[in-house]
Amino acid sequence: MSPQQDGSAHVKEREVEVEQAAVDAAYARLAQMREQAARRVRDSYKVAQGGTYSALVDRDVQVMEAAIWERSLDNAYNELVFGRLDLKPETPGGELETYRIGRLGVRTEELEPLVVDWRAPAAAAFYQAAPEDPKGVVRRRVLHCRGDRVLDIEDDLLDPDSAPEGLPVVGDGAFIAALSRTRTGRMRDIVATIQREQDLVIRAPADISVVVTGGPGTGKTAVALHRVAWLLFQHRRRFGSRGVLVVGPNRRFTEYIERVLPSLGEGGAALRSLGDVVNGFEASRHEDPARAKLKGSPRMVRVLRKVANDAPWGAPKDVRLVYQGTFFTLEAAQLAALRERMLRGSRRPNAVRADVIRSLQEAAWTAYQDAKRAAGDASPYDEYPDLFEDDKRTFISELRAERPFADFVTAWWPQRTPLEVLRSLGDPAYLAEVSQGVLAAADARLLAESWRAVTETGGGLSYSDVALLDELDSLLGEGPRSNRAAAAANPYVVDGVNMLTGEEVDDGSDPESGGFRELSTFGDRAARRGAYVEEPDPDEFGHIVVDEAQDLSPMQWRMLARRGRHATWTVVADEAQSSWEDLDEARRSMELALGTSRERRRFELTTNYRNPVEIADYAATLLHRFLPDAPLPRAVRSTGRLPEFLTAAEAELPAVVGPAALRLAGEVEGTVGVIVPMTRLGAFGLDGLPERVQVLGALESKGLEFDAVVLVDPDLIASESPMGPRTHYVTATRATQALVTVSVE
Numbered sequence: 230m231s232p233q234q235d236g237s238a239h240v241k242e243r244e245v246e247v248e249q250a251a252v253d254a255a256y257a258r259l260a261q262m263r264e265q266a267a268r269r270v271r272d273s274y275k276v277a278q279g280g281t282y283s284a285l286v287d288r289d290v291q292v293m294e295a296a297i298w299e300r301s302l303d304n305a306y307n308e309l310v311f312g313r314l315d316l317k318p319e320t321p322g323g324e325l326e327t328y329r330i331g332r333l334g335v336r337t338e339e340l341e342p343l344v345v346d347w348r349a350p351a352a353a354a355f356y357q358a359a360p361e362d363p364k365g366v367v368r369r370r371v372l373h374c375r376g377d378r379v380l381d382i383e384d385d386l387l388d389p390d391s392a393p394e395g396l397p398v399v400g401d402g403a404f405i406a407a408l409s410r411t412r413t414g415r416m417r418d419i420v421a422t423i424q425r426e427q428d429l430v431i432r433a434p435a436d437i438s439v440v441v442t443g444g445p446g447t448g449k450t451a452v453a454l455h456r457v458a459w460l461l462f463q464h465r466r467r468f469g470s471r472g473v474l475v476v477g478p479n480r481r482f483t484e485y486i487e488r489v490l491p492s493l494g495e496g497g498a499a500l501r502s503l504g505d506v507v508n509g510f511e512a513s514r515h516e517d518p519a520r521a522k523l524k525g526s527p528r529m530v531r532v533l534r535k536v537a538n539d540a541p542w543g544a545p546k547d548v549r550l551v552y553q554g555t556f557f558t559l560e561a562a563q564l565a566a567l568r569e570r571m572l573r574g575s576r577r578p579n580a581v582r583a584d585v586i587r588s589l590q591e592a593a594w595t596a597y598q599d600a601k602r603a604a605g606d607a608s609p610y611d612e613y614p615d616l617f618e619d620d621k622r623t624f625i626s627e628l629r630a631e632r633p634f635a636d637f638v639t640a641w642w643p644q645r646t647p648l649e650v651l652r653s654l655g656d657p658a659y660l661a662e663v664s665q666g667v668l669a670a671a672d673a674r675l676l677a678e679s680w681r682a683v684t685e686t687g688g689g690l691s692y693s694d695v696a697l698l699d700e701l702d703s704l705l706g707e708g709p710r711s712n713r714a715a716a717a718a719n720p721y722v723v724d725g726v727n728m729l730t731g732e733e734v735d736d737g738s739d740p741e742s743g744g745f746r747e748l749s750t751f752g753d754r755a756a757r758r759g760a761y762v763e764e765p766d767p768d769e770f771g772h773i774v775v776d777e778a779q780d781l782s783p784m785q786w787r788m789l790a791r792r793g794r795h796a797t798w799t800v801v802a803d804e805a806q807s808s809w810e811d812l813d814e815a816r817r818s819m820e821l822a823l824g825t826s827r828e829r830r831r832f833e834l835t836t837n838y839r840n841p842v843e844i845a846d847y848a849a850t851l852l853h854r855f856l857p858d859a860p861l862p863r864a865v866r867s868t869g870r871l872p873e874f875l876t877a878a879e880a881e882l883p884a885v886v887g888p889a890a891l892r893l894a895g896e897v898e899g900t901v902g903v904i905v906p907m908t909r910l911g912a913f914g915l916d917g918l919p920e921r922v923q924v925l926g927a928l929e930s931k932g933l934e935f936d937a938v939v940l941v942d943p944d945l946i947a948s949e950s951p952m953g954p955r956t957h958y959v960t961a962t963r964a965t966q967a968l969v970t971v972s973v974e
């Protein structure tokens with residue numbers, strides 16, 4: 230007799246019951262583990278309360294670990310088990326070996342496996358087995374659960390020859406059902422239905438970088454996030470301690486994907502948009518295309534280097550001082566030479582400021598002696614410099630406190646922040662001067678205008694500005710730690726001492742107690758909230774994921790490269806969706822960021838899991854207008870619903886778009902996106918529509934998806950920038966079920 234492949238309701242019911250019993254057992258054990266974990270948190274919290282420094286550290290580590298474990302158990306609760314493998318017996322005629330696959334490894338108290346973690350090597354076959362290469366799997370079963378209830382199952386018989394008689398095989402498309410599920414506005418994990426070509430990326434060796442390409446909806450984002458979960462599971466020490474950074478194009482996108490990693494039990498990765506990669510800055514404004522192109526160009530490095538190394542705009546070029554009735558001058562040429570000398574060997578202006586001030590004092594002493602000599606007051610100092618050390622010391626300490634000298638120093642070589650420097654470029658005359666030979670005059674004016682609007686606290690920054698601030702931060706360098714906080718409050722402070730008064734300045738960073746205080750609250754917070762502890766981002770990460778990488782400018786690549794000098798990378802991109810004009814330049818920038826020391830492997834994903842064929846076919850016509858030979862991902866689902874095309878007079882747009890969105894909201898259960906040209910954002914307040922309907926600009930829609938989309942004025946989207954046709958293509962590939970475009974007549 231062959232396997233029982235009739236799929237009858239009776240067989241299915243019985244099989245669902247079998248799975249439910251196994252799932253119940255796993256949940257019962259999970260509840261026990263949860264209780265043990267809670268006890269561990271309480272116990273470890275009690276360890277050495279109020280004890281020594283090292284006991285506090287121990288307590289912290291334990292509380293932290295216990296809290297993380299507790300949290301991952303909670304996260305695994307929903308749909309804990311989603312798969313089953315029946316493996317070929319080791320001896321012919323023997324029993325099939327059975328494993329259940331789930332979000333987390335669960336063992337009995339006797340350490341018998343009840344559920345295998347999907348990331349464990351033993352689970353790999355669940356994703357990689359195929360009829361042509363069954364990898365020992367006879368039957369693969371996907372469980373469709375809600376919470377702890379098994380709703381449905383679907384089997385794949387991969388090796389019929391090894392199947393014992395009567396092996397039930399049931400199912401009717403759990404995978405397609407998973408793809409058709411309505412969208413909630415937050416991306417879901419795909420652990421239960423990862424496909425083979427995706428799994429190859431997820432489980433690629435941990436010490437290589439991967440570059441994943443593929444059309445819209447091929448699961449690039451999903452795969453990148455599952456790879457992070459796999460890396461953290463397999464190499465928790467390495468990636469957990471060095472940190473993982475996931476970068477997406479904008480805040481809306483990071484909000485969209487933020488639940489995926491926690492739902493996989495991993496909350497430890499830093500999720501950042503391109504606007505908040507740099508500590509201390511938050512930008513959420515898209516630059517207009519002309520400025521984005523200029524600000525993203527590597528030419529900006531030349532401009533910024535000059536700005537960082539030159540004296541600020543308007544600073545005096547020389548300084549005239551007086552000491553005991555003798556006037557003397559530090560000349561412009563002499564000062565310029567000193568500046569050059571101090572910055573030689575790529576030394577950074579903020580880092581060498583204290584050295585600069587010492588050199589200026591030396592130069593002033595020499596100039597003073599020269600002035601005395603010139604006035605006929607010949608000094609024996611030249612012959613016997615040692616005899617005059619005390620005089621020199623007095624001179625220097627008095628000079629230090631002289632207001633004209635102190636004012637000169639703070640004007641000519643201030644401790645500067647990146648934001649101050651960027652704002653100073655809002656002066657068109659200044660920017661014109663420093664960008665001479667690099668930027669055309671009209672371009673400089675365009676940029677200056679945008680920086681004039683940036684406030685002292687960073688209001689008005691765009692995504693492109695953040696990369697420039699990071700470049701400036703690296704060019705300016707850091708002053709000694711004590712300088713940074715104090716200098717922000719008082720420009721006369723150098724090395725923790727106020728130049729004018731000689732007083733030591735306390736900036737509140739007490740190296741003895743600071744770390745201790747921090748540690749003692751660290752565990753408290755973790756235990757109190759039972760949550761992951763928010764820590765500032767480290768300077769560098771062990772692994773960096775770059776999503777929508779085709780849109781990164783060279784300056785943004787440089788910003789990420791600084792955070793991943795020793796990292797492995799997962800880069801996912803689709804050049805057909807790029808907003809960056811010079812694709813060769815973008816590729817070179819990526820190559821530089823990824824470095825050459827690591828092996829790099831390329832993967833191509835080929836199946837579109839988002840769009841039904843009806844929408845994918847329409848999108849293909851748009852793609853082929855600008856890339857006639859581009860390969861297309863294969864869509865696997867059909868809805869029978871063709872895209873709709875409406876038109877409206879410009880003034881009537883809102884009157885047509887609103888009802889269209891409302892109608893779609895009635896037709897689909899999940900989200901509706903109204904995607905409008907960037908220049909029309911703000912003109913569409915869709916009052917009175919359900920919360921499921923969102924209005925967003927074309928560029929903001931990158932990486933997102935909705936059940937239904939109303940695409941407004943696609944011609945304008947296509948003409949808003951040189952890469953507009955690609956943006957139009959992106960917007961047409963956001964819908965999972967229905968697409969309505971509204972063009973202007």
Ligand SMILES: Nc1ncnc2c1ncn2[C@@H]1O[C@H](COP(=O)(O)OP(=O)(O)OP(=O)(O)O)[C@@H](O)[C@H]1O
Nearest residue numbers: 419422423424445446447448449450451838839932
């Ligand atoms: N194996 C899978 N099983 C179920 N759903 C999947 C699978 N792979 C991808 N998906 C779903 O397909 C949709 C598209 O995936 P994703 O956003 O990762 O694609 P993408 O390649 O990053 O798209 P884009 O280039 O348009 O940003 C998501 O809803 C994702 O959950």
